[in-house]
Amino acid sequence: MKFNRINEIEKYVQEVENVSLDHLCDMFKVSKNTIRRDIAELEKKGLIKKVYGGITINSKKNVEVFESREIANQDAKELIGKLAGDLVENGDVIFIDSGTTTKHIIPFLKDKENITIITPNLHVIVAALFMPNLRVISTGGELFREAYSFTGTSAIRSIENYNITKAFLASTGISLTRGATNISPLESETKKHIMANSAVKVLLIDHTKINIAALMTYAKLEEFDYFVSDQLPPEEYVEFFQSHNVGILTP
Secondary structure, three states, rough: OOOHHHHHHHHHHHHHHHHHHHHHHHHHHHOOOHHHHHHHHHHHHHOEEEEEEEEEOOHHHHHHHHHHHOOOOOEEEEHHHHHHHHOOOOOOEEEEOOOOOHHHHHHHHOOOOOOEEEEEEEHHHOOOOOOOOEEEEOOOOEEEEEHHHEOHHHHHHHHEEEEEEEEHHHHHEEEEEOEEEEOOOOHHHHHHHHOOOOEEEEEEEHHHHEEEOOOOOOOHHHOOEEEEOOOOOOOHHHHHHHHHHOOEOOO
């Protein structure tokens, strides 16, 4: 429990940048002394800095952490990107989520025609820059540098204006009991709106994120139309997806 809580605190601070001790106590239902001990461990790693009444990110360190996530499981992410790209049809309006996996869809859209991409993901915007067949619409909002994505209420409002044919969503972790989860309240709210405004919902996740439940659930697994991963999930997931007519796409 302690190890999971410290990881959750770390991920949450990466998303929101600044947070008070009182808010962390309320979120994790623990005492201020417990939170202080957790913070001390994160401070030793150089991941956060203490400020009056709370903590803030160590920006330089967290950029390094994100960039290391970019490199990790590179082959798996490219496999997932290809499988996801195969779902895109000419004329689609697609949403591509933030995260380190979703940008790998872009190279596999080079032969598609008349594709519109809506995204908060700065990497996706840059990757699509020199592909004239891809029309790119940014959700707008505030740039969260540590995750190379845009967040905020304006990003959420912009999503409601579009009719999205297919949404490609990422997750911090999934479980049969908690569904698709995410550490960030703002990102979770964005994902909920995407789930409500998309005709086809596709979950992209590598095998290392299975049986992990992060802070907030943004969707039940049965709400997705496709599950895309680099490996076949455990048998109980296969049975679950089959019983709820969720397509499983793996290499």
